Amino acid sequence: MAPPPHLSAPARAPTYALVGNPNCGKSTLFNALTGLKQKVGNYPGVxxxxxxxxxxxxxxxxxTVxxxxxxxxxxxxxxxxAVTRDVLLGRRSDTPPPDRILCIVDATNLERNLYLVHQILDLGRPVILVLNMMDLAAQAGLNVRVARLEKELGLPVIxxxxxTGKGLMELRLTMSRSDLPLAxxxxxxxxxxxxxxxxxxSSLVEHDHKLPxxxxxxxxxxxxxxxSVRVAGSSPLSPRTTEILQGWQQRWAAEGTDWAGTLVNSRYDAIGELAAEVVQRVGVAGPSTSDRIDAxxxxxxxxxxxxxGVMTLLFVSIFTLAQGPMDWIGDHMAMLADGVKAQMPPGDLRGLITDGAIGGVGSIVTFLPQILILFCFIGLLESTGYMARAAFIMDRLMSRVGLNGKSFIPLLSSYACAIPGIMATRTIEDHKDRLVxxxxxPLMSCSARLPVYLLMIAALLPGDLMPLGAKVGxxxxMYALGTLGAFGFAWFFKRTLLKGAPPMMIMELPPYRLPGLRDVALxxxxxxxxxxxxxxxxxxAISIxxxxxxxxxxxxxxxxPTQQLAQSFAGQAGHLIEPVIRPLGFDWQIGIGLISSFAAREVFVSTLGVVFNAETTNDNTAPLRTALLAARWPDGRRLFTPLVCVTLMIFYVFAMQCMSTIAVVKRETNGWKWPLFQTLYMTGTAWILSFIFYQAGTALGF
Amino acid sequence: MQLAAIANGASGRVCALEGLAEVCERLREMGIGEGVVVKRMSGQGTLLCLVGHTRIALSEQAAGHIVVELLPSAH
Amino acid sequence: MSPQVQTLLALALVALAATGLVWRAIVRRNHPGCGHDCSCPASALRPPVKQPRRP
Known part of the structure; x- marks a missing residue:
C-alpha cells in the first residue's frame, strides 16, 4: 500500500485546516491570511x-488553507x-484530510478552547496553536505564558x-516550516x-483502512x-467495526457507567492542570465593557x-439612505433606454433592448442600494456580537412556539435572503427544530420581496403627498405579517407534524467587538x-x-399594444391562470408577473416593466409607477387600486416563489417531500389570505 | 439547588449535572462541569451565565440540568 | 437597420438567452450546489482533483 501523503516527504506545500471554537476569531484570521484569494463553495450534500x-x-x-x-x-x-469532524478524520471523499492543522484559540478563554485542541492533538498530525485575542486577555487581567504553553504541549504557539494583523508574520513563517514537530x-x-x-x-485500521x-x-x-450526527458525504463504518462498537456500548449501558462524561472530565482535568501553569491572573479586572453593555x-x-430600536433603524435606513442612489440608478437606466431609442429606428431589436433588457435588468439593479444596506446591517449585527444577544432576548418568545433562540438567527438572516438563513440553520442541534x-x-420577507413591496407602496401612495412614516409603516x-406567519406556522408544525422535545439552548455569547469594517466591506x-x-x-436572459x-x-x-400583449404567449398564459387569480383582484397582466415570479420574486418587477412598458407608445420611457397607475381593466376601472396593491403584497409575503430556495431545501432535507410541502403550504396560505383580504375589502367598499 | 433557583448576580459551584446525557455532555464540553463556578448574570427563564470569561446563554430546560451549591457573595 | 434585420437579430438573441437558461438548468442538475445565489458566492468548488498516489 502506498504511504499516505502526509507521511512521505511532501513534494507540494502542505494543506492546512483552520479549526477552532465558534467566536474565537477564526474567520477574521482566515480573511487576514488569505485576503481575496478565497473560494467559497459547498460540501456536496450539505x-x-x-x-x-x-x-x-x-x-x-x-x-492552501x-x-x-x-x-x-x-x-x-x-x-x-459534523463536517469539521469528518474532514479532520478523513471521512469525506470530497475533501482529502489536511496535512497540518492550525488551531486557533481565544486567549481570554483558554481552558474551554483547549478542549477541542486536546481532541485534535489525538489526531497525531502536526499542529500550530494560534493564541488569538491576546490584547483582550491582557485587558481582562490574564497573562498567558506562551513559552510555557509551547514547552508543555511541544508544538509551536503563536x-x-x-x-489588527499582529503576529501574522510569525504565523506565516511557522506555516512555511517544512519540519513541524508532533505534539x-x-x-x-x-x-x-x-x-x-x-x-x-485496530478494527478501524484493519477494516476501515484508517491510519493508525x-x-x-x-x-x-x-x-x-x-x-452521532451523520451528514451526507460522510463514509460509513464497516460492519465489523459497527459490531464491536455496539458490543462495548451495550456492555457499558448494562453497567450503568457514563463513560462519555468521565472522558470529558478527564480531558478537562488534564487541561485544568495545564491552564493553571500557563495562565496567570494579574490583578482583578472590573466588569468588562461587554458586561456593561450586556447589563x-x-x-x-x-x-x-x-x-x-435596531430593527426600526434597519427598516428606516433602507428607505431613507437608499433613496438617492436608487433615483440615480433609475434615472440613468431611463436615460440609457431613451438614448437607444434615439439612435435606433423602431423594430424588434430596439424593443428587445429597451423594453426587454434595459427595462428588465434596470428595474432590478435599482434595488441594489437597499439590498446592500440590508446585508450591511446583518453583517454588522453578526460581527459586533449583537446577533447572539438578539437570540438570547428572543429565546423566551421562541420557546413559546416550540423553538429556541438559536432559530432566531436564521430567521433574522432570512430578511436578507432565505438561502443564507437556511444555511444558518446548520448550527441548530435538534433535527426537528432545524426542519421547522x-x-x-422563507416566510421572513427576503430582500427579493423588497422591490415588489416598494413598487406596490409607490403605486399605492403616489407622489410626495404621503409622509415617509406611512410608507415605512x-x-x-408586511415584514411583521411575514414574521407573525413564520412564528404561527412554527407553533403549528411543532404541535402537529414535527412534535419534538422541548427546546433547549446552550449558546455562547461572544464578547462585543468593534465590527471588522474590512470584513463587512468585503x-x-x-x-x-x-x-x-x-x-x-x-x-x-429571463427578461429577453x-x-x-x-x-x-x-x-x-x-x-x-394591449391587443398585441393579450394574444402573445405570455398573454395566453396570463389568461389561462386568470380564473384562479381573478378572485384576488388580479388580472391576466398581473398573472404574467406572478408566473414569472416563480423563477425569482424580483422578476415580478421586471416583468411588469416589460408588460406595461409595452403599452407606452411615445419614445420616452415612462417610470414604471406611472405606467401602473395608468393601467385599467377593460371596463375602465383602475387595475392597481390600493386594495389590489395591498392584496398583492400579502400574496408575496406568503407565496413560495423562489426556485433557489426550493433547491436548497431539497438538498437540506434530502428529498422532494419537504420542499414540495413547503411550496404548497406557503402558496396555499398566500392564496387563501389574499382571497379573504380582497373579498372583505371589496365588500367593505374599498 | 438548581441553577435557576439562585438570584441574578449570585454565583454557584456546580455539584452535579443531571438529566439527558447528551445535554450533560455538551454542558461539560462548554466548560460547565462539576466544580466549576457559574455566575448568573441576568435573564428570566433563559439565563445568561458567566463561566470563567465566557458568557453562556442557557434556556430554562438546559439550566435545569445543572445542580449548584450557592456560594456566599463576594461582598 | 431594417425591421427585418432587427427581427432576425432579436430572435437570435432570444434563442441565445433561452439556450443559456436551459444550459444553466442542466448544469445545475448535474452539479447540485446551493443555487449559487444569495449566499453562494464565487464559483462553486468542483470536487477536488484526486491527488495522484505517490509511490
Whole structure:
C-alpha cells in the first residue's frame, strides 16, 4: 500500500485546516491570511460552506488553507460540527484530510478552547496553536505564558491579534516550516475504557483502512459519541467495526457507567492542570465593557427596546439612505433606454433592448442600494456580537412556539435572503427544530420581496403627498405579517407534524467587538457582485425571453399594444391562470408577473416593466409607477387600486416563489417531500389570505 | 439547588449535572462541569451565565440540568 | 437597420438567452450546489482533483 501523503516527504506545500471554537476569531484570521484569494463553495450534500483560501509562505509559495466550521468538540452535535469532524478524520471523499492543522484559540478563554485542541492533538498530525485575542486577555487581567504553553504541549504557539494583523508574520513563517514537530501529547485514556479503545482502533485500521494515528482518535470519539450526527458525504463504518462498537456500548449501558462524561472530565482535568501553569491572573479586572453593555442589552425591559430600536433603524435606513442612489440608478437606466431609442429606428431589436433588457435588468439593479444596506446591517449585527444577544432576548418568545433562540438567527438572516438563513440553520442541534426553522424561514420577507413591496407602496401612495412614516409603516406591516406567519406556522408544525422535545439552548455569547469594517466591506462587495452578476446573466436572459413571450406571436398590423400583449404567449398564459387569480383582484397582466415570479420574486418587477412598458407608445420611457397607475381593466376601472396593491403584497409575503430556495431545501432535507410541502403550504396560505383580504375589502367598499 | 433557583448576580459551584446525557455532555464540553463556578448574570427563564470569561446563554430546560451549591457573595 | 434585420437579430438573441437558461438548468442538475445565489458566492468548488498516489 502506498504511504499516505502526509507521511512521505511532501513534494507540494502542505494543506492546512483552520479549526477552532465558534467566536474565537477564526474567520477574521482566515480573511487576514488569505485576503481575496478565497473560494467559497459547498460540501456536496450539505449546505455547509466550504471555504478554501491561499496564503503565501515566506518564499512566496502558495499554501492552501481550508476554513472548517467552528466547533466546540469533535463529538458533533450539528451538521456544521459534523463536517469539521469528518474532514479532520478523513471521512469525506470530497475533501482529502489536511496535512497540518492550525488551531486557533481565544486567549481570554483558554481552558474551554483547549478542549477541542486536546481532541485534535489525538489526531497525531502536526499542529500550530494560534493564541488569538491576546490584547483582550491582557485587558481582562490574564497573562498567558506562551513559552510555557509551547514547552508543555511541544508544538509551536503563536500569539496573535487577528483583527489588527499582529503576529501574522510569525504565523506565516511557522506555516512555511517544512519540519513541524508532533505534539507531546501526554494524556492517558482512563484505564477502564482503554481495552475498548484499542480493540476499536485496530478494527478501524484493519477494516476501515484508517491510519493508525487517527484510528485511536476516532475510536475515542465513536465510544463517547452519544448520538452521532451523520451528514451526507460522510463514509460509513464497516460492519465489523459497527459490531464491536455496539458490543462495548451495550456492555457499558448494562453497567450503568457514563463513560462519555468521565472522558470529558478527564480531558478537562488534564487541561485544568495545564491552564493553571500557563495562565496567570494579574490583578482583578472590573466588569468588562461587554458586561456593561450586556447589563442593558440583555435586560428584560431595555433589551426589548434595544432590539426594537435596531430593527426600526434597519427598516428606516433602507428607505431613507437608499433613496438617492436608487433615483440615480433609475434615472440613468431611463436615460440609457431613451438614448437607444434615439439612435435606433423602431423594430424588434430596439424593443428587445429597451423594453426587454434595459427595462428588465434596470428595474432590478435599482434595488441594489437597499439590498446592500440590508446585508450591511446583518453583517454588522453578526460581527459586533449583537446577533447572539438578539437570540438570547428572543429565546423566551421562541420557546413559546416550540423553538429556541438559536432559530432566531436564521430567521433574522432570512430578511436578507432565505438561502443564507437556511444555511444558518446548520448550527441548530435538534433535527426537528432545524426542519421547522427551514420550513418557516422563507416566510421572513427576503430582500427579493423588497422591490415588489416598494413598487406596490409607490403605486399605492403616489407622489410626495404621503409622509415617509406611512410608507415605512406599511413596509413594517408586511415584514411583521411575514414574521407573525413564520412564528404561527412554527407553533403549528411543532404541535402537529414535527412534535419534538422541548427546546433547549446552550449558546455562547461572544464578547462585543468593534465590527471588522474590512470584513463587512468585503462581504458587501461580494454580495453586490453576486447580485449584479445575477442581474446580468439570469435576469437578463429571463427578461429577453419574457420580451419574446410578450411580443410573439405578432398581432396583425394596426393592433394596439394591449391587443398585441393579450394574444402573445405570455398573454395566453396570463389568461389561462386568470380564473384562479381573478378572485384576488388580479388580472391576466398581473398573472404574467406572478408566473414569472416563480423563477425569482424580483422578476415580478421586471416583468411588469416589460408588460406595461409595452403599452407606452411615445419614445420616452415612462417610470414604471406611472405606467401602473395608468393601467385599467377593460371596463375602465383602475387595475392597481390600493386594495389590489395591498392584496398583492400579502400574496408575496406568503407565496413560495423562489426556485433557489426550493433547491436548497431539497438538498437540506434530502428529498422532494419537504420542499414540495413547503411550496404548497406557503402558496396555499398566500392564496387563501389574499382571497379573504380582497373579498372583505371589496365588500367593505374599498 | 438548581441553577435557576439562585438570584441574578449570585454565583454557584456546580455539584452535579443531571438529566439527558447528551445535554450533560455538551454542558461539560462548554466548560460547565462539576466544580466549576457559574455566575448568573441576568435573564428570566433563559439565563445568561458567566463561566470563567465566557458568557453562556442557557434556556430554562438546559439550566435545569445543572445542580449548584450557592456560594456566599463576594461582598 | 431594417425591421427585418432587427427581427432576425432579436430572435437570435432570444434563442441565445433561452439556450443559456436551459444550459444553466442542466448544469445545475448535474452539479447540485446551493443555487449559487444569495449566499453562494464565487464559483462553486468542483470536487477536488484526486491527488495522484505517490509511490
Amino acid at each position: 449546505t455547509v460552506e466550504k471555504k478554501i483560501g491561499t496564503t503565501y509562505s515566506q518564499h512566496g509559495q502558495p499554501i 481550508i476554513d472548517l466550521p467552528g466547533a466546540y468538540s469533535l463529538a458533533a452535535r450539528s451538521p456544521d460540527e 500569539p496573535c491579534e487577528a483583527v 507531546r501529547h501526554a494524556w492517558n485514556v482512563p484505564t477502564p475504557i482503554a481495552p475498548a479503545v484499542s480493540e476499536l482502533a 494515528l487517527t484510528a485511536r482518535a476516532e475510536a475515542l470519539l465513536l465510544l463517547t459519541d452519544q448520538d 442593558v442589552v440583555t435586560h428584560p425591559v431595555w433589551g426589548w427596546l434595544v432590539l426594537g 426553522t427551514i420550513l418557516v424561514a 406599511l413596509m413594517l406591516l 462581504q458587501m462587495l461580494e454580495r453586490s457582485w453576486i447580485f449584479l452578476r445575477r442581474a446580468g446573466t439570469v435576469i437578463l 425571453v419574457l420580451w419574446f413571450l410578450a411580443a410573439y406571436p405578432k398581432a396583425p398590423d394596426g393592433a394596439t
